[in-house]
Structure formats: C-alpha cells, structure tokens
Amino acid sequence: MNLSPFLTFFLLTVVKIVIVLVITLTSVAYTVLLERKVAGRMQNRWGPSRVGPFGLLQPLADGIKLFLKEDLMPLAIQKPLFVIAPIIALSCALVSIAVVPFGPLTEVHVHGQPGFDLFDISNINIGLLVILGITSIGVYGIALSGWSSNNKFALLGSLRATSQMISYELALGLSLVGIVLRAGSLNLRTIVASQSAHGALSWNILGGFQIVAFVVYLISAFAEANRTPFDLPEAESELVAGYHTEYSSMKFAMFFMAEYANMITISCVATLLFFGGASSPWGNALPNIGGAIGAAIFPVLWFVLKVFCFLFLFIWVRWTIPRFRYDQLMAFGWKVLMPIAIVNILVTALVMSVRS
Amino acid sequence: MVPISYYLILAAVLFSIGVLSFLLKRNVVTVFMSIELMLNAVNLTFVAFAHRWQAVSPQAVSGQIFVFFVMVVAAAEAAVGLAIIISIFRTRQTLNIDQINLMKN
Amino acid sequence: MQLALFIIFAALAVAGALNFLLQRHPINSALSLVVVMLSLAVLYWSLGAEFLAAAQVIVYSGAVMVLFVFVVMLLNAGEEERTTGSRAAYFAGIPGAAAVFCLLSFVFLSESKTLGSSNLGGYLNDGTVNIVEISKILFTRLLLPFEVTSILILVAILGAVVLARKEPDPKVVTSSTDAAGVIVIKEKV
Numbered sequence A: 001m002n003l004s005p006f007l008t009f010f011l012l013t014v015v016k017i018v019i020v021l022v023i024t025l026t027s028v029a030y031t032v033l034l035e036r037k038v039a040g041r042m043q044n045r046w047g048p049s050r051v052g053p054f055g056l057l058q059p060l061a062d063g064i065k066l067f068l069k070e071d072l073m074p075l076a077i078q079k080p081l082f083v084i085a086p087i088i089a090l091s092c093a094l095v096s097i098a099v100v101p102f103g104p105l106t107e108v109h110v111h112g113q114p115g116f117d118l119f120d121i122s123n124i125n126i127g128l129l130v131i132l133g134i135t136s137i138g139v140y141g142i143a144l145s146g147w148s149s150n151n152k153f154a155l156l157g158s159l160r161a162t163s164q165m166i167s168y169e170l171a172l173g174l175s176l177v178g179i180v181l182r183a184g185s186l187n188l189r190t191i192v193a194s195q196s197a198h199g200a201l202s203w204n205i206l207g208g209f210q211i212v213a214f215v216v217y218l219i220s221a222f223a224e225a226n227r228t229p230f231d232l233p234e235a236e237s238e239l240v241a242g243y244h245t246e247y248s249s250m251k252f253a254m255f256f257m258a259e260y261a262n263m264i265t266i267s268c269v270a271t272l273l274f275f276g277g278a279s280s281p282w283g284n285a286l287p288n289i290g291g292a293i294g295a296a297i298f299p300v301l302w303f304v305l306k307v308f309c310f311l312f313l314f315i316w317v318r319w320t321i322p323r324f325r326y327d328q329l330m331a332f333g334w335k336v337l338m339p340i341a342i343v344n345i346l347v348t349a350l351v352m353s354v355r356s
Numbered sequence B: 001m002v003p004i005s006y007y008l009i010l011a012a013v014l015f016s017i018g019v020l021s022f023l024l025k026r027n028v029v030t031v032f033m034s035i036e037l038m039l040n041a042v043n044l045t046f047v048a049f050a051h052r053w054q055a056v057s058p059q060a061v062s063g064q065i066f067v068f069f070v071m072v073v074a075a076a077e078a079a080v081g082l083a084i085i086i087s088i089f090r091t092r093q094t095l096n097i098d099q100i101n102l103m104k105n
Numbered sequence C: 001m002q003l004a005l006f007i008i009f010a011a012l013a014v015a016g017a018l019n020f021l022l023q024r025h026p027i028n029s030a031l032s033l034v035v036v037m038l039s040l041a042v043l044y045w046s047l048g049a050e051f052l053a054a055a056q057v058i059v060y061s062g063a064v065m066v067l068f069v070f071v072v073m074l075l076n077a078g079e080e081e082r083t084t085g086s087r088a089a090y091f092a093g094i095p096g097a098a099a100v101f102c103l104l105s106f107v108f109l110s111e112s113k114t115l116g117s118s119n120l121g122g123y124l125n126d127g128t129v130n131i132v133e134i135s136k137i138l139f140t141r142l143l144l145p146f147e148v149t150s151i152l153i154l155v156a157i158l159g160a161v162v163l164a165r166k167e168p169d170p171k172v173v174t175s176s177t178d179a180a181g182v183i184v185i186k187e188k189v
Helices: A005-042 A058-068 A079-099 A127-137 A139-149 A152-183 A188-193 A211-224 A249-274 A291-318 A326-355 B004-024 B028-056 B062-092 C002-022 C026-046 C050-075 C087-110 C131-139 C143-164
Strands: C173-177 C183-187
Touching (some): A127 A152, A127 A249, A127 C050, A139 C050, A152 A211, A152 A249, A152 C050, A211 A249, B004 B028, B004 C002, B028 B062, B028 C002, B062 C050, B062 C131
Antiparallel strands (some): C173 C183
C-alpha cells in the first residue's frame, strides 16, 4: 500500500461521504418514524406499532411501499423539469451536511501523510456561507416542481413556497451575523471552538447573549423547511398537497426525504452555532472518561443528542401549533423578524466595540 | 496550474454569447437575463485579474471588491427591471420585445 | 488536477450559455443561466476568491435567478415567438460580437506570458482567508461607496414596489396584491 497523498485523500473522502450519506438517510427514515410515534402519543394513540418491535421496521415497510407504487406521469407536464425537480430538492438537502463537523478535530495520520479529518467531510473556511448557498439553491426544486406539474394547486403552492423561502432566508441570514461577529470567522469549526471555553455558559445562546438571534433563526428555519406553522405551500385544506400534488412513488418520497433531511441540517446548524456543537455542557469541569477514544466519541454523542432534541422540537411544534394565514406569514417575516434580526446585529456590534 | 488567459478567453466566450442572445432573443425576460450573463462574464475577468495581482501583493483584492459591487448593483437592477417587466406585461399583455414599440409609431 | 477542474467547469459554463441561447422557453433559459452561474462560482473558488464564490451562489443563483424564475412563473410566459427583430442587430451586431470575441481572444493569447497562471495551492484549505482583507478595505477605504450602494438598494426596493403595484381603479373593480404577489381582483357590487 503506497498510494499518492492525493489518491489516499480521495479514497478516504469517498468513504467518509458514503458513511455520512448512509447515516443521514437512515436518520431521515427514523425521524419519520419518530414523527409518527410522537404524533400518535400526542393524540392519545399508539402510532405505528405493527412492523417489528415497537414498529421499528416501519421505515423499511414505508420505503418498500413507496418504491413499489406506480410512478404516475401526468400528460401535460414538462417532463424533464418534472423529473429533475425532486432530484434538486433532495440533493440540495443532503449536500449541505458535507460541511457540518460532527465531533472535535480528530486527525488520523496514514503513512505519515498529511492529517486526515475524521469527524467532517470537508473543513472549509466559508462553511456557513456554503450551507446558506446550498439552502438557497434548494428553492429551485420546489419552484420547478410546481411549475412543471401544470396544475394550478401545484403552481400556487410553489409560488407560495418560493416567496416564503426567499423572504425568510433574509431573516435567517441576518440572525447568523451576530454569531459570525462574535467568532470572527465563517469556519464552522472556529465558530464551535469560540464557544468551548466554559461549557454551557459560553455557548452562544447563553454566554453570547444570542438568544434573540436563536429565536429568529429557529422561526425562520421552520419557514425554510416548510414545516408547520409555516407549511402554507402544502396546506392540504386549501391546496390539495401543494407543490407535490402530481408526484407519486419515489419522486414523492424524494420530496418527503428532502423535508426531513432539511430538518436534520437545520438542527445541525442550530446546534453548531448556538449550542456549542460537539462540546459537552460542563466543558472541562468533569474528568475525561475512556482516554483518547472517549475524547473522540463522547463529543459526537453530545452532538447527536442536541440534534435529536431539535428534531423533537420540530415534531412537537408541528403537532401543537396551527397554521398561519399567508399574509400573516409574510407580514411576520418582513415586519417582525427582519427588524429584530437587524437590531440584534447592531446591539451585538455595539457591545463588542465597547468591550474591545 | 491554469494560465490566466484561459479564464479570460472563457469570459470572452461567455460575453459574446451574452451579446448574441441579447440581439437574438425576443422575450423581454430572456433579454434581461442575457445582460446578467454579460455581467457574469465581466466578473470572471475581474476575478482573474485580481488573482494575477495577488501574485504581486497578497493584499490586492480590489478586483474582487469590484465584483462585489457589480453583484450588489445587479441585484438592485434585477428587482427594478423585473418590476418594469411586470408593469409592461400588465398594460400590453405581451412579453415579445418587437411588440413593445409604442414609442416607435 | 486544477486544469481538469477548469476544463470541466468551463465546459459546463459554455454549454449552459449555449443552451441559454438556443432554448425557446424562458424557464429553460433561466435554468441554463443558473448552471453557468454555479460553474462560475467554482471557477471563482479556484481563483482564490472563496467569498465571491459563496456570494455568487447566494446572490446570483439563490436570489436574482429565483426572482427571474418567479416572474416567468407568475406571468406564465410561454415559448417565445420568432419575430424578425431589428435588421441592424443582425447585420451589425452579430459580426460585431464575433469581432469583439476574436479581438479579445487574440489579445489574451498573445499576452498569455505576462498574465501568468493561477495556482490553487493553499486556497482550498484554511491556509488563506481573503475575507478579512476584503472586509478591511471595504469598511475603511471604500466605506463611502459601500454606504452609497446600500442607499441604492433602498431606492431599488422602493422603485420595485411602486412599479409593480397595480393602481386601484375605484370605479370598476378593486384590486389588491396578496402577499405572494398574486393580483386579487374583486368586482364592485
């Protein structure tokens, strides 16, 4: 085994990508199960419980069902765009996970070659902007699906989704500026490192006083993911099923998976930016267990736990809060969230300039 | 190692295609889009020249800042231009650029 | 390696631009333009302008082109009709564009040595961050132009709202624009 540095890097990166994709897709499937279970318990019923122990094999059954269904192609569609739209939606939702660091910087050295980062696919210096950019590309999937279906409900749904996503993207981007100001970097690892001094006390949401930014981020992230209370694009009581009215079988499943993958990405970003990423709540106050392996594994567990809490919050909100009206949604985004986010930037900048 | 001239020639190709589609397209929206294509081609030359100057001094990023301003102005221009297109469509019910010739006759 | 990256994305950009020129439907043209812009973003990155690459994706492909697609969807623009345009455009414009292209390529190729070549090293990892330098210059030496652009954007927003808003005609119908920009027309009883 004497590979060139580039080839080693390339092969290891491909392996990492495959592992991360498999884990993400599995967690997408089990988030769907979690959603159905939690929804069931909130409505005083069991939720899926027949397939496997506690219904744990339900995602598999769902997948097989969707895969075997007939793939309907309506006559009046724009065929290439109709096919490509769910692909854009799903791939954009999955790609942004590439810059998320799941654990501490752990470098593995193979044959004395440059260190190889274990817990993220790529550690790049504009990670935050990459996530924002890929999210903004994801709009095309929804816009095109509605337009190419040649169906007025789908078109209305996608027009709503497009304008909603563009509007809330502004509030979302502005709410993150305070974090970038505090960390002085767009690199996600640097942002996480800037919050790791005193455990939970130095997380951006507590020690950074970014709780306002966090609330703005969370609300606009709900709107970005088209989740209740902002699921106007697919409001079933007015628009049949919104932009995916005409979709069936795997193409519908792709939109469905994209929604949950978006939820996971949003939860990851919230964890990284506001809750200290992979750091534990008590920082270095407690002694380390398990030596080097423990030092590598426990942060990953913390990260997964935090992301899980966010996913639960998403589901909780969906089954608790009713849907907004469309003009209320737009007014809320532009007249409430945007000014709050801008004031938050001003206050953060003022405090930082006074302190330094 | 890619010669900077390759980037510049790519920009020239994109700019010429932009000019051609500006002349040949008959839809107002598409004509407007070809302006964006030309702006993008020019941006590529700015970035390429900025890279050339960075070889001389690493602090020379004026070319990139110019591209930043071009992007900002292009975004503002797109908002106003599309609003104009919408109001033209409301009054004339067409997007064909040959039929928007009220001033001509 | 870098040459392969350049060739792939340059080919993608040129193919997208040609498709933009040849497609009849505005939405297909808009999508080909998105492909051009995304591949240009990768080329910016390979020239060490990572901030511009991100800005290109967020501003151009994520906002400006979405706006174009949105307008095309809203106006339900169909395939464009081929009508004969201005004759001057055909007889002076096309040779003119070809001449500009030939002149530019000739100059670039003949000055190829002086222009040097780009080097990817250190750009794609955390080695250099030029966002710091860009923002230093932007907020000190170029503060006035920066503020002026913000005023320009404000004016553009106001202008767009004023232009796109439909004047209500009180005699016949009342029309209003709902939040999605869809015009709701109600007849007065």
